[in-house]
Amino acid sequence: MSSNEGVAASVSLSPDGKVKLRHIAVEIGTGTISTQAMMCARWFGKPADEIESAALDWEPLEMFVTLNPFVVDREHQEEMKQDPRWTPAFASASSATNSAFYFTHGTIEAGRLIHEYGIVPAAASLWGVSEDAVADARWQDGSFALPDGRSLTLPDIAAKAHDMQGVTGAMVHAFDRWGWAEADFEILGETTRRPLDGVAIQTGAQDWTRIERSNVFYMDPQADNSSWSRFSVASALVEVSVNRGTGETKLLSHHSSLDCGRILVPEFVSGQLQGGIAMSVGHALYEGLPLYEGGPGQGDWNFNRYRLPRGKDVAVWKQTVNYLPTTEEENFPKGIAEVVQNPTVPAIANAVADAVGHWIRDLPITPEKIKEVLS
Numbered sequence: 001m002s003s004n005e006g007v008a009a010s011v012s013l014s015p016d017g018k019v020k021l022r023h024i025a026v027e028i029g030t031g032t033i034s035t036q037a038m039m040c041a042r043w044f045g046k047p048a049d050e051i052e053s054a055a056l057d058w059e060p061l062e063m064f065v066t067l068n069p070f071v072v073d074r075e076h077q078e079e080m081k082q083d084p085r086w087t088p089a090f091a092s093a094s095s096a097t098n099s100a101f102y103f104t105h106g107t108i109e110a111g112r113l114i115h116e117y118g119i120v121p122a123a124a125s126l127w128g129v130s131e132d133a134v135a136d137a138r139w140q141d142g143s144f145a146l147p148d149g150r151s152l153t154l155p156d157i158a159a160k161a162h163d164m165q166g167v168t169g170a171m172v173h174a175f176d177r178w179g180w181a182e183a184d185f186e187i188l189g190e191t192t193r194r195p196l197d198g199v200a201i202q203t204g205a206q207d208w209t210r211i212e213r214s215n216v217f218y219m220d221p222q223a224d225n226s227s228w229s230r231f232s233v234a235s236a237l238v239e240v241s242v243n244r245g246t247g248e249t250k251l252l253s254h255h256s257s258l259d260c261g262r263i264l265v266p267e268f269v270s271g272q273l274q275g276g277i278a279m280s281v282g283h284a285l286y287e288g289l290p291l292y293e294g295g296p297g298q299g300d301w302n303f304n305r306y307r308l309p310r311g312k313d314v315a316v317w318k319q320t321v322n323y324l325p326t327t328e329e330e331n332f333p334k335g336i337a338e339v340v341q342n343p344t345v346p347a348i349a350n351a352v353a354d355a356v357g358h359w360i361r362d363l364p365i366t367p368e369k370i371k372e373v374l375s
Helices: 032-039 072-078 097-129 154-163 221-225 266-286 337-356 367-374
Strands: 003-015 019-023 050-052 138-140 143-145 150-151 167-176 182-187 190-192 198-203 209-211 213-217 234-240 247-257 319-323
Touching: 003 097, 003 198, 019 032, 032 050, 032 097, 072 221, 097 150, 097 154, 097 167, 097 198, 150 154, 154 167, 182 198, 182 209, 213 247, 234 337, 247 266, 247 337, 266 319, 266 337, 337 367
Parallel strands: 019 050, 247 319
Antiparallel strands: 003 019, 003 167, 138 143, 143 150, 167 198, 182 190, 182 213, 198 209, 234 247
């Protein structure tokens, strides 16, 4: 994971219980939008009904940036943070890591605001209990239920939240530099500290209202020079066979151990793992481009000459994985995707060296290179 990440997200609850999610994230095939929609279920008992990705209009937040966050120094940050509309970085490039960790933070915090200042007061009023008593309620099979069995539907709660002019929409911005920015916000007369640096809300059917922040805290820019522990860890064990006559290498099986934190969507993690391993196999054994004359720069190359791994090359039916359990201190999602390449490529190279008794240090390890070291 990197640092100096910015994320914006908004969640809105209609009077009939429809949940709309707007997110700054761009879907690039990592499952970002599906994941963010599912994160809404934590607060509303169901995924978002409507999703807008790559959202560009965040005008209600009225936020701005100045310098590139990687060159901001402490003096500049201390000066600029006095303006409650300033943030070190408003947006970030989309990646698997952003989807799992940074982008999810924005969705969760927006939903949390509606839950605490819209859903809980409305449910308490409908049940005739204190808001403290609603703390024990949970979403079960689409209903918001108390331990004694009393339950409410989301449309009932949403209608009451609108009638009470509770928080029915939350737009948030968050910034992370190896630690989330924090600030105080006064929401419906209550001062609350949030891991956010920008908030706007809707009450009932009203337009967006920006909430002025105070006592903002940003991590020291010098934190970028330190080492941190959010990184995913992966290991790889591979089995190969090498034909010493033809030099052909076959991947027979492989096993991965992966620390990806709290898994949000198992199917996406599996897909990213398998895709990353396939890329590793191509990098280690097949994909090579000659330089200069005769190379792809001449414009006559295609996949008939550029060798990509296929299903038969990546041991589709002989791959296993062990997901490491999370600890209480690190029970958050981590991006994985390409990280599985880090151990898999050298594992393949090591396996080939074990098979032929020679180290081949130039990738890809082609049959021609193997026959050369064996000659």
